[in-house]
Amino acid sequence: AGLLAFHRQDGDEQWRTTFTIITRTGEDAAGEVHDRMPVFVTPASWSTWLAPEKLEKDQVGDVLDLLDVESRAVASTLRTRPVSRAVNNVRTLDRRDAGLIEAVTRGGGDR
Structure with a gap:
């Protein structure tokens, strides 16, 4: 709302x-x-x-x-699902990168 x-x-x-x-x-x-x-x-x-x-x-x-x-x-x-830690850095992320919201396995998958 x-x-x-x-x-x-x-x-x-x-x-x-x-x-x-x-x-x-x-x-x-x-x-x-x-x-x-x-x-x-x-x-x-x-x-x-x-x-x-x-x-x-x-x-x-x-x-x-x-x-x-x-x-x-x-x-x-x-x-919820774990996603890349790259979403936490607004200075360097590419907002068009669909991979940012793809599920990653816990304990890994960070780009």
Whole structure:
């Protein structure tokens, strides 16, 4: 889940766009990799999440509960696998190298 915002800065006529990825405590396999994970929204809840109306105070809890249920459900389906340590070096990795996400055997396979 994320938030998209448009705003003008100090009388500037040009609109600026910002995007925020909402995170939460890592769960299941995602929690094994990192202590935070993105909040997940499934297609079944897109219309609720993307509704353009401002939420009333009494609706906020329902939306937060929905995000919690959705995130836990998706997190329970995630699986991890060891990959090359090369993914840890953003200065030298080639982002187009599909081999970066290929499974490697534990204790070996580092490039």
